[in-house]
Amino acid sequence: MTQATAEPYEEDPNWNGEVEDAPANVEPQNGDDVVSIPKRRGRAPLQLPAAAKRYEKAKAAVAKLTATDVTTEREKVAARIERDRERLAELDSHDDQVNAAQEELTQAEQEFNAALAAVQGK
Template sequence: MTEVTAEPYEEDAEWDGSIDDGPADSDDVVNAPKRRGRAPLTLPALAGAFERAKRRVERLEATDVGAERAKIEGQMERLTERLAKLDGHEAELKDAHTERETAEREFRAALAAVQG
């Protein structure tokens, strides 16, 4: 663990609220390198991570894997049946067209016999 110390805060009674300008960018000014990597963890960030982890564990524990698996397998069976029906769709459509054409010829012949 890391020990953290803090200096007491003292309010400056003579401060007028202005902000001093920083040094101008020039060759004689040494720029401090920018910090890279992760930001230091704070107590609120750690508390948030802990709460998210707790909710994830609760959600995972609440999941009934057996029921979900059975539900998905039932859906897969129904979808497989629908796909099997679609596989024979073209042949079924061709047969339906042939049947319609035959019925239309027979109807026209019967109509012509009745009218003629």
């Protein structure tokens, strides 16, 4: 039985698209049964399953990109930005609201204590 070994494909930046054919009849060297076939330059052939997978991925990517309504997405993002700006404005006045609520609490507590004292004093 004759054993053949082949080098893996290599990417060659100067490759012009041609594939070098290996010699048809290679004689064994040194009397052994191992035949060394010179490596072929170029790209590995594209197999059908790989090509189909690549095609389906590209088709799905194009469908996804064409389905996106850019105008609607921009409006959604702009509305979200506006809501965030309103929330930031509320947070900017948060300290003032806390102080006003604290003052209201103090006044309500004083009124409650006065009413309680009036009820207990009777």
